[in-house]
Amino acid sequence: MTPGAPSVVGLLLAAGAGERFGGPKALARDADGRSWLLRSVQALRPCAEVVVVLGAEAERAAALLPMSVSRVRADDWAEGMGASLRAGLTALATTDHDAALVSLVDLPDVDAAVVARLVGTTGGRGDLARASYDGVAGHPVLLGRDHWAGVVEVATGDRGARDYLASHPTRLVECGDLATGADVDSR
Numbered sequence: 001m002t003p004g005a006p007s008v009v010g011l012l013l014a015a016g017a018g019e020r021f022g023g024p025k026a027l028a029r030d031a032d033g034r035s036w037l038l039r040s041v042q043a044l045r046p047c048a049e050v051v052v053v054l055g056a057e058a059e060r061a062a063a064l065l066p067m068s069v070s071r072v073r074a075d076d077w078a079e080g081m082g083a084s085l086r087a088g089l090t091a092l093a094t095t096d097h098d099a100a101l102v103s104l105v106d107l108p109d110v111d112a113a114v115v116a117r118l119v120g121t122t123g124g125r126g127d128l129a130r131a132s133y134d135g136v137a138g139h140p141v142l143l144g145r146d147h148w149a150g151v152v153e154v155a156t157g158d159r160g161a162r163d164y165l166a167s168h169p170t171r172l173v174e175c176g177d178l179a180t181g182a183d184v185d186s187r
Contacts, residue, residue: 007048008099010101011088011102012050012053014026014054015055015073016056016084018056021106021184024057024060025105025184026054026105036108040107041066043112044103044115052070055083056077073087082160085152085160090152102140102141104183107179109180113179117173118130123144125145127142127143129171130142130171130172132174133176133182134174135172137165
């Protein structure tokens with residue numbers, strides 16, 4: 001991190017049961033055996049710290065994580081992504097980070113280059129930005145600290161921060177030259 005630059009924490013949402021997928025995506029592996037969870041953590045390495053929100057099969061998923069990665073448990077994970085996002089942002093409220101870069105465990109081609117581009121464009125606590133792929137908004141999403149409480153208030157079900165972002169000016173950061181940003185919902 002550049003001295004004087006805003007501190008950005010990577011927040012990985014990996015709590016879901018993956019019902020459409022056939023099991024928790026935090027436990028999924030690529031055809032070559034690579035863990036989706038570890039790949040997603042590695043993608044967030046440009047951030048000052050990485051925090052993973054776990055839920056379904058939390059103990060099994062936590063066992064895969066390096067000790068350097070913080071863990072948060074979303075006890076109400078079955079409600080949907082909103083519960084995971086609330087748990088993560090609530091836990092981060094006690095830190096000094098200026099922004100959270102929220103990513104999902106099921107984005108196979110979103111890597112550290114995408115994350116670094118978003119982190120490198122942040123203005124800090126008041127910022128709202130998200131990766132876009134050929135002009136279409138996607139993940140990861142950068143939430144400046146000033147927006148955390150507002151996001152926590154509206155994050156329900158599988159909508160996460162969608163409603164909040166729709167009602168606030170959000171800068172798109174084009175990343176289509178780096179990835180597709182497509183999520184995986186089936187095997």
